[in-house]
Amino acid sequence: MDFLKARLTLGWALRTPLNIALRPMNTETKNLQSSRIRAVISTATDRLAGSVFILPTVLALLFLSIFPLIASLYVSLARFDIVRGGYKLTFVGLNNYKKLFVGSEGDHFLGKFAPGTPLTWLVFGAVVMALAVFLARYLLSARVSIGGLIGRVLLTLGLGVLAWMFVHTLWGGGRLGTASVTLVYVFVGIFFQYILGLMLAMLTVQNLPGRRFFRVVFLLPMMITPVGVAYMFRMLTDTSKGPFTPIWQGLGLINFSWVNNAWGARTAILIGDIWQWTPFMFIVLVAALESQPIEPIEAATVDGANSWQIFRHITWPAILPVSMTLILIRLIEAFKIVDLPNVMTNGGPGTATQSLTYHAYINWRALNIGASAAVAYMLLFLVTFFSMILVNLIRQRAVENL
Amino acid sequence: MERWFQSKSINTPSPVGAMLSYLVLGTWAVLILFPLYWLVITSFKISSQVAEGPFYIPFVDFKPSLDAWKYILVGDLSNDTLRNFSNTLIVAPVSALLALVFGSTAAYALLRFDYRPRVGSILTFIGCVILSIIATSLSVPWPIALAVSIVVFFILLQTIGRRFKHALGNNDIAFWMISQRMLPPIAVVIPIYILFQQLHLLDTYTALIITYVTSNLPIVIWLMRDYLNTIPVELEECASIDGASRYRIFWSIVLPLAIPGLVATFLFVLVFTWNEYLLALFLSSAKVQTLPLTIAAQNATRGPQWWNMSVLILIMIVPVIVIAIILERYITRGLLIGAVKG
Numbered sequence: 001m002d003f004l005k006a007r008l009t010l011g012w013a014l015r016t017p018l019n020i021a022l023r024p025m026n027t028e029t030k031n032l033q034s035s036r037i038r039a040v041i042s043t044a045t046d047r048l049a050g051s052v053f054i055l056p057t058v059l060a061l062l063f064l065s066i067f068p069l070i071a072s073l074y075v076s077l078a079r080f081d082i083v084r085g086g087y088k089l090t091f092v093g094l095n096n097y098k099k100l101f102v103g104s105e106g107d108h109f110l111g112k113f114a115p116g117t118p119l120t121w122l123v124f125g126a127v128v129m130a131l132a133v134f135l136a137r138y139l140l141s142a143r144v145s146i147g148g149l150i151g152r153v154l155l156t157l158g159l160g161v162l163a164w165m166f167v168h169t170l171w172g173g174g175r176l177g178t179a180s181v182t183l184v185y186v187f188v189g190i191f192f193q194y195i196l197g198l199m200l201a202m203l204t205v206q207n208l209p210g211r212r213f214f215r216v217v218f219l220l221p222m223m224i225t226p227v228g229v230a231y232m233f234r235m236l237t238d239t240s241k242g243p244f245t246p247i248w249q250g251l252g253l254i255n256f257s258w259v260n261n262a263w264g265a266r267t268a269i270l271i272g273d274i275w276q277w278t279p280f281m282f283i284v285l286v287a288a289l290e291s292q293p294i295e296p297i298e299a300a301t302v303d304g305a306n307s308w309q310i311f312r313h314i315t316w317p318a319i320l321p322v323s324m325t326l327i328l329i330r331l332i333e334a335f336k337i338v339d340l341p342n343v344m345t346n347g348g349p350g351t352a353t354q355s356l357t358y359h360a361y362i363n364w365r366a367l368n369i370g371a372s373a374a375v376a377y378m379l380l381f382l383v384t385f386f387s388m389i390l391v392n393l394i395r396q397r398a399v400e401n402l
Numbered sequence: 403m404e405r406w407f408q409s410k411s412i413n414t415p416s417p418v419g420a421m422l423s424y425l426v427l428g429t430w431a432v433l434i435l436f437p438l439y440w441l442v443i444t445s446f447k448i449s450s451q452v453a454e455g456p457f458y459i460p461f462v463d464f465k466p467s468l469d470a471w472k473y474i475l476v477g478d479l480s481n482d483t484l485r486n487f488s489n490t491l492i493v494a495p496v497s498a499l500l501a502l503v504f505g506s507t508a509a510y511a512l513l514r515f516d517y518r519p520r521v522g523s524i525l526t527f528i529g530c531v532i533l534s535i536i537a538t539s540l541s542v543p544w545p546i547a548l549a550v551s552i553v554v555f556f557i558l559l560q561t562i563g564r565r566f567k568h569a570l571g572n573n574d575i576a577f578w579m580i581s582q583r584m585l586p587p588i589a590v591v592i593p594i595y596i597l598f599q600q601l602h603l604l605d606t607y608t609a610l611i612i613t614y615v616t617s618n619l620p621i622v623i624w625l626m627r628d629y630l631n632t633i634p635v636e637l638e639e640c641a642s643i644d645g646a647s648r649y650r651i652f653w654s655i656v657l658p659l660a661i662p663g664l665v666a667t668f669l670f671v672l673v674f675t676w677n678e679y680l681l682a683l684f685l686s687s688a689k690v691q692t693l694p695l696t697i698a699a700q701n702a703t704r705g706p707q708w709w710n711m712s713v714l715i716l717i718m719i720v721p722v723i724v725i726a727i728i729l730e731r732y733i734t735r736g737l738l739i740g741a742v743k744g
Contacts, residue, residue: 049648053511056504057579057619064616065582066531068593072585074535075592200430203423207414214427216727217434219669223722225677225694228715231701232437235444235708243440245456275433280670284625287666287733291632294413322628328580329621336586339679343701357586364588376589383584391577 076373096374108351108359109375111169111177120167127163131156151392158385176262178351178359178375179382184266185355186334189273190327196274197281198323202311205289215286222279230343233272237344262352269340269353277330284326285319292318324395328387335383356382445470445712452708470709474717482696483714490676490692491721493607497614498672502664504615505622506630510652512576512623513630514638518569523559530555544600576627579620587680595684605687613685614675621674622667629663630656665732669725676722693718 045052076096078089100109114120135156138144162183169176176184200218204211221229235241239248296314305313338357341347347354347362354362356379363372415423443459444452446466457463474483511517530551537547594613595604603609633656641651657664679694686692693714700711 045649046647050511050515050517052649053507053515053652054517057508057623060504060612060616060619061579061582064594064597064613066528067535067597068590069585070531070535071593071596072589196430200427203427205413206420206423208420208423208427212730214431215730215733216723217431219726219730220434220438220719220723222670222673223676223719223726224715225679225697225718227679227694227698228677228711228718231697231706231708231711232441232715234706236437236440241452241455243436243456243458275437283666283669283733287629287662290733291629291660291662318632321631322625325624325628329583329624332580332583335584338586338588357588360586360588369592373589376586380585380589384581387577387580387584391573 072373072376075370076377078370080367080369082367092370096370097378099371100374100378105371107175107177108354109177109179109378110165111180112173112175113168114172114174116168117172119171124163124167127167128160131160151388155389155393175350176352178354178356179378181266181352181354182335182337182356182379182382185270185273185337186331188270189277189334190330192270192274193278193281193330194323194327196278197285200278200282201285201289205286218282219279221276222283224276226276226339227343229272229276230339233268233275233340234344237268260349262349265345265349265353269337269344272340272344273334273337277334280330281326284322288319288322289315321395324390328390328395331386331390332383335379441712441715444708445716447709449707449709470713474710474713479696479710482691483693483717486691486693486696487717489607489686489690490718493610493614493690493692494672494676495725496607497611497618497675498668500611501615501618501622501671501675502668505619505667506626506657506660506664507652508579508619509623509626510630510656512572512627515572517572517575519575521568521570522562524570526555526558526562530558576623579623583617583620591680591684594681598685604685605689607690609685610682610690610692613681614678617681618671618674622671625667625670626660626663629660629667633659662733665729669729672725673722676718 075089077091077093079092079095081088081090099105135152138148138152165177166180166183168174169180200214204215204218224232236243239245292315297310300310300314336357337355338361341353341355341358342361345353347358356375360372360375360379363369363375443457443466446460446468447457447464448467448469451457451464460466473479533554534544534547534551537550538544598604598609601609603612637655637659638651641655646654677694678692679698682692682695686695697711697714697718700707700714
């Protein structure tokens, strides 16, 4: 009975000839012989389905990923010179990487380190304590495995080093390097994009007149090419010809330029980034909210749950997996931010708004292809580090705790 | 007083809630639309009107002119613009559609089948790739190096590769796929250029489409994996008992139920391919250039040509908006209602 019901409602809902799909395949054949052969073939092809479904993707990825990956790894270990009739690669070992950690490139990549102040040690001490507690809690828990332990020790070390870098470059005479600036863009940007995207998605799945208009409007920023968004924000943030000139005048900032203030420039770029990428979070969350079944919500309402309880116990668990995926994709993409700093501020003031990709781009423009590839690989390490944390620790725990 | 806070049905907010919702939505809509309004009026300005300071309202503040639109659409730049426009119109939807097809099948496969690639065979594969690269750099012609390493790979796979028992799971495969997007394009663009140069595919649609499909597959897979996961497996079991093949189940049951997710993913991938800049810069020289290249080219020696740039950005978003308006209605609730009971 249930089968029949499912079939009927489905057919009605989809308006597809589902009954063809659900009809047994080998009943109406006249010739027994041919039907048996067909059955053999169909079971054979069915058994191959697993391979057929995934093989095109794997082959395409292998074709276009393995060679560029290994080739650029080799380039990062080499010096690139233009010679007559082409180019020459000379193997130099880890020289390109060494340059990123010491000397002038070190200032550029890691930032300029200031001597420690009490505040520095206070913040760093707090971070170390938190990491130690995290590790100790894992060691005291019942489920300790070698792989899990290695992963968590690496995580603790990595986060500790990053925290040390941050506290020494953020205050005093320090200056943020391209690595820290990229991390600021990524985490501040994603935080606001997710919160705004979720809020707007929750509001537009309500039964409001005109919600389709809002949905299409909210998608608009994502559709503009990133270079275009960057030029548009350069127009808007111009303090003497942009639309907000009267406001700047009122604040006495008419001669103010983004080129002078590091955090002002970074904020301008972050606003551009949030403006452009909130729609991505928004559209995916709308689709997730729309595809969750409505019966549990109805049942909860009948039982007298308030809207916060419904959100916390029904909606939130339903959209959590897709949210994790969203954040992972945005994390990977946000690390590659380059158009906004390049067009809006040219990386200035000094190197204050340069991201890692922009750093790689500068080296690349100067035909320092080896150094550029080294920066790109450091970026790859950072992204892998944070994606691993997200996928293995946070995603797993979040999905487990549902 | 009570009824102001009472909602009529589950999905309909109370009057006060509706007002607050409109307030938030309206604020965000203004924040979105104002920069676009500025773009529109800038496209009707001439250079002196931009340089002399902000003018807000056409006909009141300044006299609008069609110079930029004429320059882009019928004047000097029209050949470039229209050719690049039609190129983009071909490349982006085709790539997005192919990525959606291959990506959603792979996502389904990662959900419903168990794959156990052995570590031994993976290591053998990487070894053979390195072997062929070394051979090529020692000036062995690449077709020979490739053929030899494929043969070596299969021999090793049958002998050494089978010794290792340790295998990876579906989650590792998914992570490997998404990790293909982690390296910034600036680092891989030269190897990709060399790859297509060797295949004699530079400046063709094929090269652009292959690159775009491949670079967007991971995103499709990850998003579709979560959407498909919300479809109850009981439906597929019913169909399977009734004798439908795997392909049929996927095509007639899973895909129709995943339409909201498919549409959202398609839109996103379409936007990505539509706006891609760096790879297009390298893989196309004259014939198949796309529109983002035209926009970036407007930052000429005389400084950015704001008015031309605005026109280009505007004509570039129109097709995507049309597609979004057509497709938006499919992102709606209700496909799963009543599908499974008990």
